[in-house]
Amino acid sequence: DTAVSQTPKYLVTQMGNDKSIKCEQNLGHDTMYWYKQDSKKFLKIMFSYNNKELIINETVPNRFSPKSPDKAHLNLHINSLELGDSAVYFCASSQDWQTPLGPYEQYFGPGTRLTVT
Amino acid sequence: AQTVTQSQPEMSVQEAETVTLSCTYDTSESNYYLFWYKQPPSRQMILVIRQEAYKQQNATENRFSVNFQKAAKSFSLKISDSQLGDTAMYFCAFMKGGVSGATNKLIFGTGTLLAVQP
Numbered sequence: 001d002t003a004v005s006q007t008p009k010y011l012v013t014q015m016g017n018d019k020s021i022k023c024e025q026n027l028g029h030d031t032m033y034w035y036k037q038d039s040k041k042f043l044k045i046m047f048s049y050n051n052k053e054l055i056i057n058e059t060v061p062n063r064f065s066p067k068s069p070d071k072a073h074l075n076l077h078i079n080s081l082e083l084g085d086s087a088v089y090f091c092a093s094s095q096d097w098q099t100p101l102g103p104y105e106q107y108f109g110p111g112t113r114l115t116v117t
Numbered sequence: 118a119q120t121v122t123q124s125q126p127e128m129s130v131q132e133a134e135t136v137t138l139s140c141t142y143d144t145s146e147s148n149y150y151l152f153w154y155k156q157p158p159s160r161q162m163i164l165v166i167r168q169e170a171y172k173q174q175n176a177t178e179n180r181f182s183v184n185f186q187k188a189a190k191s192f193s194l195k196i197s198d199s200q201l202g203d204t205a206m207y208f209c210a211f212m213k214g215g216v217s218g219a220t221n222k223l224i225f226g227t228g229t230l231l232a233v234q235p
Contacts, residue, residue: 040227
């Protein structure tokens, strides 16, 4: 059973287009995230949602808009795609924020490789 | 702001030998957590090991162990009896402690590509 799934796994599109990446988790988690891994493999958080509420927004351009229809889904919509948006986008989820004993583990999806030409 | 530095872009080790990957971090926080993640060629991010800053004892998980030096802000990963399946990119990561969702983000280093040679 796939815990965190993303569709599509690969996405090739042209500059200026609008595209969406979907993420679903079947772990019953309350918190979901989007991370971006650039061409140099550097990973950086973009957004975090907890129970459909935006918690973290890491100064990402307005062209990126996350949407959480329910707590099992967190989609990423990107408008007016640019060459620099080419990257691997990872969705992740965790049970909640943190316990007194520390953070819950974040489970990552397989990633979506976005190529903008 | 917190930063995580991995100074070894690439490393190589022979199968069955031991290798240590380095990581240093910078923070003014007293409550935080450190992690090592593995990213094999499949691209999947896998948690290898975690360390709570308040714990003096170094974490271990089977063949993986850490050397956590809090004063030096150093967090190295030792892989014993290296196996071909350990070939992957390894990322060191930091998370601030607390009960706010805003703190629940992983801050990653730039990664070390480890190749295990037969």
